[in-house]
Amino acid sequence: MPYKALDQFIVLDLSNRLSGSFCAKTLGLYGCEVIKVEPVTGDLTRKWSSDPNSSGSGDSPLFHHINAGKKSVTLDLNSPEGRDILDILIQKSNILIETFQPGEMESWGFPYKSISRTNPGLIMTSVTPYGQTGPHKEFDYTELTVFAMSGAMHREGLPDRYPIRYGAEVAQYYSGNLAAAATVSALLRLLRKGKGDWLDISIQECMAGHPHQIGRRAPFIYSGELDLREQPRLSSSGTREPYAVGTFQCKDGYMSFLPLGARMWPNIARMIGREDLLSNPLFDDADKRTSNRLELEAIFQSWLNDRTRQEIFEAVQEAGVPGSPILRSDEVMQNKQFLERNYFTLVDHPQQGPIKLTGDPFRLSAVDEKPLKPAPLLGEHTDQVLKKMVGLDDNQLTSLREREIV
Amino acid sequence: MNLYPTDDLPLSGIRALELSEIWAGPYCGCLLSDMGAEVIKIESIQRIARGPINPPPDGMYPERDPGERPWDRQANFNSTNRNKKGLTLDLKTNLGAEAFKDLVKVSDIVFCNYARTVMEGFNLGYEEVKKINPDIIYMLMPGYGNTGPYKDYRSMGMAIDAITGHSYLRGYPDMDHTNNSLVHHPDAAAAVNATLALSTALVHRELTGEGQFIDMSQAESFMTHMGEMFVEYQISGAPRERRGNRHPAYAPQGAYKCEGEDNWIAISVTNDDQWFSFCEVIGKSLKKDPRFSTVANRLKNHDDLDAIITAWTVARDKYTVMYKLQNKGIPAGAVLNCGPDTYADPHLNDREFFQIVEHPEAGIFPMSGPVLRFESTHGIAIHNPSPTLGQHNNYILEEILGYSKEKINLMEEKEVIGIIPLPGADLGGSRRASEEQARQSNAKFNNDENV
Numbered sequence: 001m002p003y004k005a006l007d008q009f010i011v012l013d014l015s016n017r018l019s020g021s022f023c024a025k026t027l028g029l030y031g032c033e034v035i036k037v038e039p040v041t042g043d044l045t046r047k048w049s050s051d052p053n054s055s056g057s058g059d060s061p062l063f064h065h066i067n068a069g070k071k072s073v074t075l076d077l078n079s080p081e082g083r084d085i086l087d088i089l090i091q092k093s094n095i096l097i098e099t100f101q102p103g104e105m106e107s108w109g110f111p112y113k114s115i116s117r118t119n120p121g122l123i124m125t126s127v128t129p130y131g132q133t134g135p136h137k138e139f140d141y142t143e144l145t146v147f148a149m150s151g152a153m154h155r156e157g158l159p160d161r162y163p164i165r166y167g168a169e170v171a172q173y174y175s176g177n178l179a180a181a182a183t184v185s186a187l188l189r190l191l192r193k194g195k196g197d198w199l200d201i202s203i204q205e206c207m208a209g210h211p212h213q214i215g216r217r218a219p220f221i222y223s224g225e226l227d228l229r230e231q232p233r234l235s236s237s238g239t240r241e242p243y244a245v246g247t248f249q250c251k252d253g254y255m256s257f258l259p260l261g262a263r264m265w266p267n268i269a270r271m272i273g274r275e276d277l278l279s280n281p282l283f284d285d286a287d288k289r290t291s292n293r294l295e296l297e298a299i300f301q302s303w304l305n306d307r308t309r310q311e312i313f314e315a316v317q318e319a320g321v322p323g324s325p326i327l328r329s330d331e332v333m334q335n336k337q338f339l340e341r342n343y344f345t346l347v348d349h350p351q352q353g354p355i356k357l358t359g360d361p362f363r364l365s366a367v368d369e370k371p372l373k374p375a376p377l378l379g380e381h382t383d384q385v386l387k388k389m390v391g392l393d394d395n396q397l398t399s400l401r402e403r404e405i406v
Numbered sequence: 407m408n409l410y411p412t413d414d415l416p417l418s419g420i421r422a423l424e425l426s427e428i429w430a431g432p433y434c435g436c437l438l439s440d441m442g443a444e445v446i447k448i449e450s451i452q453r454i455a456r457g458p459i460n461p462p463p464d465g466m467y468p469e470r471d472p473g474e475r476p477w478d479r480q481a482n483f484n485s486t487n488r489n490k491k492g493l494t495l496d497l498k499t500n501l502g503a504e505a506f507k508d509l510v511k512v513s514d515i516v517f518c519n520y521a522r523t524v525m526e527g528f529n530l531g532y533e534e535v536k537k538i539n540p541d542i543i544y545m546l547m548p549g550y551g552n553t554g555p556y557k558d559y560r561s562m563g564m565a566i567d568a569i570t571g572h573s574y575l576r577g578y579p580d581m582d583h584t585n586n587s588l589v590h591h592p593d594a595a596a597a598v599n600a601t602l603a604l605s606t607a608l609v610h611r612e613l614t615g616e617g618q619f620i621d622m623s624q625a626e627s628f629m630t631h632m633g634e635m636f637v638e639y640q641i642s643g644a645p646r647e648r649r650g651n652r653h654p655a656y657a658p659q660g661a662y663k664c665e666g667e668d669n670w671i672a673i674s675v676t677n678d679d680q681w682f683s684f685c686e687v688i689g690k691s692l693k694k695d696p697r698f699s700t701v702a703n704r705l706k707n708h709d710d711l712d713a714i715i716t717a718w719t720v721a722r723d724k725y726t727v728m729y730k731l732q733n734k735g736i737p738a739g740a741v742l743n744c745g746p747d748t749y750a751d752p753h754l755n756d757r758e759f760f761q762i763v764e765h766p767e768a769g770i771f772p773m774s775g776p777v778l779r780f781e782s783t784h785g786i787a788i789h790n791p792s793p794t795l796g797q798h799n800n801y802i803l804e805e806i807l808g809y810s811k812e813k814i815n816l817m818e819e820k821e822v823i824g825i826i827p828l829p830g831a832d833l834g835g836s837r838r839a840s841e842e843q844a845r846q847s848n849a850k851f852n853n854d855e856n857v
Contacts, residue, residue: 005610026630030606061641065633112781131779136753139732144651144659145739148672151748153661154741156587157578162661163670163741164651167575170591173631174598178437181602182778184609185416185441189782191612197416198781205759208748209777210594211433211486218481220745221771222468227744228668232588247573247586254583256573258564263833317559324565326583329635329645332571337556343626344636355640361627362545362603366610366618 004031005367009187011035012093013070016043018169019176019203020099020127021066026180027095028069029360031370035093035385036070037086039077040404042378043067058351064375068347068357072376073385076405077108085405088390090115094190095183096124102132112198122196123186127179131202141203143169150207155216159229175206177361241265243289243296247326250304254326255312262286264321271319272303349374382406415442415783420608422515423448423506424490427455429563429593430547430624431519432486434600438515439489440776440787441605446509446802447490449795450497451824452831456483456795459832468768477827478767478794485792488763488773492793493802494823497528501822506530508807510538514611515604517545519596521560522552532619541617543607547600551623563590566625571632579648592628599627657704658684658711661741664724670741671724673715673731675704683734688718758786765791796825 006027011034013024021036021043028034036043046063073089076082090096090110098105105111105126112124126132129141130149139145147153147165157164179201186197207213219225233246241259248255259268265286269277277283277299282292289296304312309325316323327335333344333356344356357372386392386406400406413419420443424435432447439445449455456477457465465472466481473479496502507530510516516535518525525531525546532544546552549561550569559565567573567590577586603620611617629636635646651660651672659674675681678701685693692698692714697707704711719727724740731738742748749760749772760772768791776787803809803817817823 005606005613008613022630026602058641060634061637062634064637130753131757134753134756136732139739140735140737141739142653142656142659142674142676142737144653144661144674145672145737148661148670148739148741149751151742151744152589153672154668154670154743154747156589158585161578162651162663164576164578164661166591167572167648168632168635170595170631174591174595177595177598177602177631178777181437181598181605182416182441182780184602184605185778186780187609188420188605188612189414189416189418191609192419193414195782200779200781200785201777202757202779205754205757205775206777208754208759209775210591211429211436211597212589212591212594213744214485214774215482216589216744217748217774218466218485220749222466222481222768223470226746232586233584246588247583249582249584254573254586256564256568256586258562258588261833320560322560322562322565324561324568326568326573326586327571328574329571329632329639332569332629333636333639335569337550337554338626338629340554341551341623341626343623343629352641355637358630358633358636359626361599361630362547362620362622363551364603364607364610364618364620366607366614366616 004370005364006031006184006187009033009094010092011095011097012037012089013097015097015099015127016045017099017127018045018062018066018172019179020097020125021045022173022176023125023127023179023183024097025066025068025070026177026361027183029372030364030367032095034070035089035381036067036072036376037075037089038072038378040074040379040406046378059375064349064352064355065357067375069373070376071381071385072379073382074379074406079403079405081400082405083108085386085390086110090122091119092389093119094121094123094187096122097127097179097183098124099127102126102128102137116196116198120196121190121194123183123190123199124196125179125183125199125201127176127201127203129203131205132200143172146203147171147207149204150210151213151217152207152210155227155229157229158231163229171203171207174210175201175203178206241268241286241289243293244268244300244321248301248304250307250309250312252308255304255309255323256326257321257323259321265289267319267321268300271315271321272300274299345372347372347374350377379406416780417605417608418442420444420515421446421513422517422604423509423513424517425525426517426519429486430596430600431517433594433597434517434519434604435490436486436488437597437601437778438604440778443515445490446493446513446798447487447793448497448506449492449494450502450831451494451795451821451827452496452498453833454795454827454831456480456827457832459827459829468771473767475767475794475826477832483792484765484768487792488775489788489790490793491798491802492796493799494796494825496822497530499820499822501817501820503528503530505803505807505809505817505822507535507538509802510535510542512806513539513542514608515543515545517547517600517604519547522546522548522557536617539617541611541615543604543611543617543620545600545603545620545622547596547622547624549624551626552621561624563593564588566590566592566596566628570625570629571635572628575635575646575648577648577650579650592624595628595631596622596624652708654705655701657701657708658715660712660715662712662716662719664719664727665722668743669724671719671727672739672741674737676737680736684731684736687730687734687736688715761789763789763791767794794825795827796823799823799825
């Protein structure tokens with residue numbers, strides 16, 4: 001039997017927001033059995049459409065992605081019987097992931113203090129926008145508002161325009177991923193010491209503690225200077241080659257460049273077939289290349305204009321210049337590196353049909369890869385899980401179903 | 407500042423050898439050490455990634471003063487190497503490689519974010535290291551993974567951002583991509599996945615006794631953070647385009663100008679109930695305006711709505727607006743700047759997010775974190791400052807490896823270890839480095855740009 005790293009652990013996934021749900025999904029990739037508990041009406045993210053063209057039927061792309069491989073159990077937590085069943089599920093799980101407002105678990109009769117008495121080995125992972133304590137702990141949020149509160153947004157964009165967020169739901173994914181790392185580390189302590197734990201993961205803190213945000217705050221803590229939005233193409237921290245920094249148009253799209261350091265200059269000059277510039281007194285040191293940036297930039301740009309992203313990507317690899325094509329999502333899926341590594345994984349969803357999902361974030365050599373399963377249908381595993389874990393029989397399940405508790 | 411027994415952290419008793427620089431590898435090391443692992447950062451005096459030895463005047467140092475040992479005062483380095491122990495080793499020498507192998511015997515993890523072939527080049531690849539310690543967990547995390555046509559492609563956060571499809575989504579929808587930002591998130595995503603990978607392998611080893619090799623592609627790990635975009639394309643047939651601050655199903659959503667210079671408030675109205683509450687706050691007449699009666703209409707007339715909202719926010723304090731909206735259950739957040747706003751945030755401070763540390767060379771400053779809070783440790787992380795170059799050479803060689811004073815002196819003499827970088831050791835990052843040296847160093851990369 002193939003053995004996955006986390007095969008023996010059961011994750012009870014009570015989360016109804018992206019970050020916690022992604023955390024649980026990721027644990028499932030490495031072997032955990034993930035049981036997603038949804039309200040009888042279904043997790044809100046089933047309908048949460050990130051696609052303006054979506055017809056509203058079927059599950060959302062987001063739901064497919066962050067719930068792949070999970071089992072779905074429906075349960076009405078507003079009913080006492082539903083909560084009794086949850087109690088048993090909690091006792092039989094190793095990990096509980098939740099994204100409720102601080103205090104909500106407690107209001108249902110499940111504070112960590114009492115959970116840890118009945119299941120001392122349980123690891124409870126709470127992922128919330130602002131954490132379990134503090135004056136803003138009950139703030140509502142979206143990706144945009146919590147990203148704003150992390151400091152990351154103020155620095156993003158152009159100086160004369162509004163601050164802007166990154167391109168994806170990065171704050172929520174990033175913190176969900178951090179939560180997964182902390183949860184698995186807590187598993188190690190559980191195995192060694194038999195002790196469970198409660199993790200308080202705040203999305204705001206994850207992003208404020210992001211290495212780049214720490215870096216952006218350095219000018220302030222070290223010398224009282226505020227790091228502000230700047231024109232990316234004009235920014236030169238003194239370690240770059242300024243005429244080739246940032247994103248440039250080429251024949252069929254855009255290329256990003258970030259050549260670090262003066263030793264890049266000969267590489268770039270050779271790449272664009274202008275070794276003659278190396279001995280040109282206008283450009284023979286970094287300061288001169290900075291002062292004469294526009295002239296060099298024009299030369300560089302004219303080289304780019306005649307070439308496709310693929311041609312340029314090959315040239316930068318040959319020359320040893322950091323540069324990369326900006327790909328669109330459909331192009332990413334066709335990229336030969338990801339194809340060669342079989343990164344995108346085909347699953348067959350009973351309603352959606354075959355879809356390709358992103359694969360494992362890392363590959364373990366000692367562990368067989370488990371075929372990825374699609375996201376579950378609503379309540380697809382209710383009977384299976386409640387029979388096995390709670391010991392309910394068909395009659396009991398029918399009765400619960402009639403009363404819309406499952 | 408050890409407030410609780412450090413032998414009861416999740417990764418207490420784990421020792422990791424870190425060979426990495428800039429962001430992705432180093433931040434992974436931070437997270438491991440936050441969780442109690444002893445992380446030994448292996449550097450060398452032959453090649454440093456701690457900024458220039460003779461920095462230009464605008465360098466990022468405390469009070470803009472590089473001091474006598476700039477490599478120990480550099481802001482970026484000191485930001486991303488907290489809690490670690492610092493060792494210098496010239497792995498090209500027999501003495502250096504031998505010390506590394508001795509460390510491998512008493513370590514659990516080796517991780518490296520250099521290009522795929524660097525460790526192999528030192529004859530310290532996984533196959534070699536496994537012979538010394540069969541249970542070792544060994545991770546290489548080049549930009550695109552350890553196999554495939556791009557396996558030896560150099561990469562940085564910027565390249566990963568571009569090739570994974572993230573850069574395509576960034577920036578203002580009404581401008582082209584040439585204004586794209588130079589802040590690149592994928593390094594951090596890789597750091598987090600690397601931490602998860604190593605802890606997963608530790609659990610696997612705890613259960614089976616087996617060590618293993620971990621193949622991590624920074625690009626693949628980051629793409630899991632955008633998975634819905636690929637599904638969306640398959641279902642709708644249309645690749646996702648840029649959205650700026652807007653959302654396909656929430657309206658209004660955006661950053662709105664507030665009172666004062668460069669002050670902004672981020673607001674998201676995610677459903678009709680919130681919209682009605684929002685109207686109560688900013689002007690009841692909006693409720694009856696047919697242009698904004700449904701989400702679809704608000705999306706269609708978003709520009710008009712933005713103008714109305716800005717007229718209301720522009721003369722108001724961002725925090726006042728935030729509390730006013732949050733009190734009505736509407737998601738809102740002040741756009742905190744990277745300086746006073748963040749450090750004064752009452753919430754972060756109430757949670758003691760910033761902790762004051764004293765660095766022997768860089769002085770006293772607030773350090774960020776902890777981001778991983780465990781109830782068992784009262785939610786607080788240990789915070790020791792980043793190591794100075796070779797700061798723990800003696801501790802590691804003498805106390806961990808039991809080397810004699812004579813041997814350590816010999817290593818010092820032969821420049822296998824040291825605390826002062828050799829001339830030219832900063833070539834990788836210095837603008838002031840001799841251009842002649844740069845030319846001699848060959849057009850090909852030094853295999854060191856994998857960050």
